[in-house]
Amino acid sequence: xxxxxxxxxxxxxxxxxxxxxxxxxxxxxxxxxxxxxxxxxxxxxxxxxxxxxxxxxxxxxxxxxxxxxxxxxxxxxxxxxxxxxxxxxxxxxxxxxxxxxxxxxxxxxxxxxxxxxxxxxxxxxxxxxxxxxxxxxxxxxxxxxxxxxxxxxxxxxxxxxxxxxxxxxxxxxxxxxxxxxxxxxxxxxxxxxxxxxxxxxxxxxxxxxxxxxxxxxxxxxxxxxxxxxxxxxxxxxxxxxxxxxxxxxxxxxxxxxxxxxxxxxxxxxxxxxxxxxxxxxxxxxxxxxxxxxxxxxxxxxxxxxxxxxxxxxxxxxxxxxxxxxxxxxxxxxxxxxxxxxxxxxxxxxxxxxxxxxxxxxxxxxxxxxxxxxxxxxxxxxxxxxxxxxxxxxxxxxxxxxxxxxxxxxxxxxxxxxxxxxxxxxxxxxxxxxxxxxxxxxxxxxx
Amino acid sequence: xxxxxxxxxxxxxxxxxxxxxxxxxxxxxxxxxxxxxxxxxxxxxxxxxxxxxxxxxxxxxxxxxxxxxxxxxxxxxxxxxxxxxxxxxxxxxxxxxxxxxxxxxxxxxxxxxxxxxxxxxxxxxxxxxxxxxxxxxxxxxxxxxxxxxxxxxxxxxxxxxxxxxxxxxxxxxxxxxxxxxxxxxxxxxxxxxxxxxxxxxxxxxxxxxxxxxxxxxxxxxxxxxxxxxxxxxxxxxxxxxxxxxxxxxxxxxxxxxxxxxxxxxxxxxxxxxxxxxxxxxxxxxxxxxxxxxxxxxxxxxxxxxxxxxxxxxxxxxxxxxxxxxxxxxxxxxxxxxxxxxxxxxxxxxxxxxxxxxxxxxxxxxxxxxxxxxxxxxxxxxxxxxxxxxxxxxxxxxxxxxxxxxxxxxxxxxxxxxxxxxxxxxxxxxxxxxxxxxx
Numbered sequence: 043x044x045x046x047x048x049x050x051x052x053x054x055x056x057x058x059x060x061x062x063x064x065x066x067x068x069x070x071x072x073x074x075x076x077x078x079x080x081x082x083x084x085x086x087x088x089x090x091x092x093x094x095x096x097x098x099x100x101x102x103x104x105x106x107x108x109x110x111x112x113x114x115x116x117x118x119x120x121x122x123x124x125x126x127x128x129x130x131x132x133x134x135x136x137x138x139x140x141x142x143x144x145x146x147x148x149x150x151x152x153x154x155x156x157x158x159x160x161x162x163x164x165x166x167x168x169x170x171x172x173x174x175x176x177x178x179x180x181x182x183x184x185x186x187x188x189x190x191x192x193x194x195x196x197x198x199x200x201x202x203x204x205x206x207x208x209x210x211x212x213x214x215x216x217x218x219x220x221x222x223x224x225x226x227x228x229x230x231x232x233x234x235x236x237x238x239x240x241x242x243x244x245x246x247x248x249x250x251x252x253x254x255x256x257x258x259x260x261x262x263x264x265x266x267x268x269x270x271x272x273x274x275x276x277x278x279x280x281x282x283x284x285x286x287x288x289x290x291x292x293x294x295x296x297x298x299x300x301x302x303x304x305x306x307x308x309x310x311x312x313x314x315x316x317x318x319x320x321x322x323x324x325x326x327x328x329x330x331x332x333x334x335x336x337x338x339x340x341x342x343x344x345x346x347x348x349x350x351x352x353x354x355x356x357x358x359x360x361x362x363x364x365x366x367x368x369x370x371x372x373x374x375x376x377x378x379x380x381x382x383x384x385x386x387x388x389x390x391x392x393x394x395x396x397x398x399x400x401x402x403x404x405x406x407x408x409x410x411x412x413x414x415x416x417x418x419x420x421x422x423x424x425x426x427x428x429x430x431x432x433x434x435x436x437x438x439x440x441x442x443x444x445x446x447x448x449x450x451x452x453x454x455x456x457x458x459x460x461x462x463x464x465x466x467x468x469x470x471x472x473x474x475x476x477x478x479x480x481x482x483x484x485x486x487x488x
Numbered sequence: 489x490x491x492x493x494x495x496x497x498x499x500x501x502x503x504x505x506x507x508x509x510x511x512x513x514x515x516x517x518x519x520x521x522x523x524x525x526x527x528x529x530x531x532x533x534x535x536x537x538x539x540x541x542x543x544x545x546x547x548x549x550x551x552x553x554x555x556x557x558x559x560x561x562x563x564x565x566x567x568x569x570x571x572x573x574x575x576x577x578x579x580x581x582x583x584x585x586x587x588x589x590x591x592x593x594x595x596x597x598x599x600x601x602x603x604x605x606x607x608x609x610x611x612x613x614x615x616x617x618x619x620x621x622x623x624x625x626x627x628x629x630x631x632x633x634x635x636x637x638x639x640x641x642x643x644x645x646x647x648x649x650x651x652x653x654x655x656x657x658x659x660x661x662x663x664x665x666x667x668x669x670x671x672x673x674x675x676x677x678x679x680x681x682x683x684x685x686x687x688x689x690x691x692x693x694x695x696x697x698x699x700x701x702x703x704x705x706x707x708x709x710x711x712x713x714x715x716x717x718x719x720x721x722x723x724x725x726x727x728x729x730x731x732x733x734x735x736x737x738x739x740x741x742x743x744x745x746x747x748x749x750x751x752x753x754x755x756x757x758x759x760x761x762x763x764x765x766x767x768x769x770x771x772x773x774x775x776x777x778x779x780x781x782x783x784x785x786x787x788x789x790x791x792x793x794x795x796x797x798x799x800x801x802x803x804x805x806x807x808x809x810x811x812x813x814x815x816x817x818x819x820x821x822x823x824x825x826x827x828x829x830x831x832x833x834x835x836x837x838x839x840x841x842x843x844x845x846x847x848x849x850x851x852x853x854x855x856x857x858x859x860x861x862x863x864x865x866x867x868x869x870x871x872x873x874x875x876x877x878x879x880x881x882x883x884x885x886x887x888x889x890x891x892x893x894x895x896x897x898x899x900x901x902x903x904x905x906x907x908x909x910x911x912x913x914x915x916x917x918x919x920x921x922x923x924x925x926x
Binding site for chain 1: 529531532533534572573576577580581583600602625628629632633636639640642643645744745746747749777778779780788789790791792793794795796815816817847850851852853854855856857858860861862863864
């Protein structure tokens with residue numbers, strides 16, 4: 043009955059702090075330092091409740107890779123007040139859905155339910171922030187599950203192994219080079235104490251962000267958040283978040299990855315790149331537009347135009363850049379050659395296209411179309427309160443503020459061609475890059 | 489405590505106002521006679537349009553297998569006066585998006601455009617659907633992409649398992665082979681083959697349409713008539729029903745990986761079968777219900793033998809299956825398969841208990857209205873419903889049907905579907921201690 047009382051009767055009304063509102067987004071902090079963001083969408087009586095921790099795989103102690111993600115699995119087990127699996131079963135009984143995800147920079151948990159169950163979600167989520175129990179049995183079983191997960195998602199897929207090696211080569215010192223799921227040999231060596239350590243250090247209200255989106259009233263969310271999360275104690279000593287940083291990178295790296303399961307050879311080029319920093323997002327915005335201009339806009343991008351349409355040496359080209367990252371992120375290009383073109387030839391072509399892009403300058407019409415699509419995206423994105431909520435979660439755990447997130451669309455619109463060229467100029471330095479070739483072993487090639 | 493909380497909240501769930509009470513679906517017919525569903529939602533200035541053309545890759549002839557999916561990939565590669573690049577420029581300059589996709593039974597069009605540029609978007613989409621160019625140069629480019637995808641699939645563990653299963657289950661039917669076609673056939677396809685595929689796969693009389701968003705009834709009618717006016721009626725019969733071949737036992741395919749992939753199938757059930765909802769609830773309990781399913785609990789939660797295992801009822805236009813899949817390390821897959829078979833036998837012989845039945849029904853009932861959030865999601869559901877032949881009353885009746893399922897119903901349907909004699913298991917990998925049946 044104690045648990046029953048805890049849930050229904052501890053309505054301690056604490057001091058209500060002022061709410062800051064920006065359109066449909068409201069934000070405030072609890073007294074213990076926990077940040078709260080509310081995104082309103084009243085079209086359907088549904089709510090998404092998320093808790094994001096500013097702790098991900100890159101915050102693990104060295105030699106303990108995979109512990110952040112393993113702990114995420116263990117959070118669905120028992121706590122001092124709740125039985126094993128009870129939270130998920132309750133969500134299911136309400137017709138809701140729940141899940142969690144771990145990245146290099148964050149670990150996040152969410153539930154999507156009918157709006158009247160928000161308080162119940164807060165009850166369970168706040169409980170497992172501080173009261174988790176990790177039994178030896180649950181720990182050992184879950185390590186096996188995670189090893190199966192690694193086998194399924196990484197070891198069974200040559201492309202995934204290749205990416206893992208690319209990241210490990212790109213980052214000389216920063217833990218972004220260590221896979222989120224963990225190296226297999228380290229996973230096999232983890233023990234229960236490692237999970238408890240990570241949990242006790244990082245699962246603390248002042249290290250967490252609560253995001254509630256959907257058909258809710260921010261004032262009501264504030265009352266509930268105070269009741270459930272406001273009384274939680276902080277970890278007494280939490281270091282400022284600082285990972286080992288990259289030394290000056292002075293030599294280009296090259297990989298040749300061979301696997302008999304590869305059917306289509308291709309190359310990638312990955313550069314170390316600036317990320318979005320609070321109050322300083324222009325370079326990242328320029329890099330975002332650069333990715334579209336150079337590769338991620340299909341046959342309109344210069345890679346597609348030259349290598350797919352004009353000389354027909356490639357069957358697929360793309361560019362990837364995501365500025366949402368706590369530390370230095372990366373910018374990558376991929377080119378899949380036509381069957382009669384060698385990897386060496388296509389790498390030469392890639393470099394030629396990069397040089398052409400820099401010397402020819404920017405196609406202003408294309409830039410305008412890209413910017414217009416970002417503008418339209420602001421309208422389309424209103425269709426999903428979940429993805430809006432998720433965007434705030436990623437940004438806030440990457441060191442940005444709500445103001446930064448809200449300022450971003452206008453920054454994208456304001457970026458000039460000269461800034462994109464300048465960003466390209468400082469990005470495309472071979473000594474800060476890895477070039478990867480992936481193909482089948484020699485004896486299997488035709 | 490758990491039971492108590494669930495009891496308290498399940499009372500509440502009956503009291504909430506269902507979401508779909510607020511969703512006003514209009515069943516309309518355009519001037520030209522196209523039936524469609526419209527849900528107006530004016531709070532965000534864009535429109536979501538979903539179209540399903542019945543037929544899909546099953547409209548292929550055997551000798552030109554792959555033509556329909558090749559043709560579908562070509563729809564955004566130039567139309568009317570516009571070549572591939574001009575078409576994508578025109579589309580992007582109004583920030584519209586058109587996705588064309590094709591599966592065994594249907595070709596789908598998912599379009600999204602801003603209210604301000606609705607007319608331009610519809611003109612472009614109309615050209616893509618009615619006057620695709622099939623330019624030689626674009627065809628060669630796309631042909632190479634398709635051949636590369638086929639080659640990748642041939643080395644992809646999951647795809648190998650899947651295609652083996654369909655090949656064995658539907659011999660002599662179009663479902664037996666991949667809709668992508670083979671390298672040999674794709675190499676030989678020409679412009680005429682694609683034009684023929686276009687003529688048989690995109691037809692006005694085999695259409696399901698939904699429109700959701702910032703648009704009025706009159707605008708929606710005019711828009712549809714404009715979009716579809718030049719489409720032909722169907723000229724080719726749909727394939728015949730096929731009896732699934734399900735008594736193959738265990739089939740092994742060698743593949744170099746630390747893990748084996750297992751795909752399995754039992755007899756499926758038609759949507760119109762009176763036991764369909766019983767099977768639907770049964771599937772949730774066995775393997776459809778994520779972490780709370782029996783298979784997930786036994787194979788993952790208790791023993792750590794897999795990362796995920798799931799089952800699903802598959803309804804195709806001309807056959808049904810009850811499919812499942814999971815992955816386990818090569819040295820553990822035999823143990824996992826043993827548990828799978830034990831759980832299947834247990835369900836077939838003993839049915840389900842009252843408590844798990846109630847929990848499954850609560851989830852299925854509560855989750856249904858939560859699907860209807862977002863214009864794009866709603867448009868998708870509404871087009872899918874029409875494609876399946878459901879009427880809009882189904883939205884109200886569906887939960888009534890789920891709640892009427894009893895444990896006797898589930899036991900009956902479990903006995904009917906889960907027979908060890910009609911069971912095929914395809915394992916791809918290097919499984920230890922596993923023997924093929926034949």
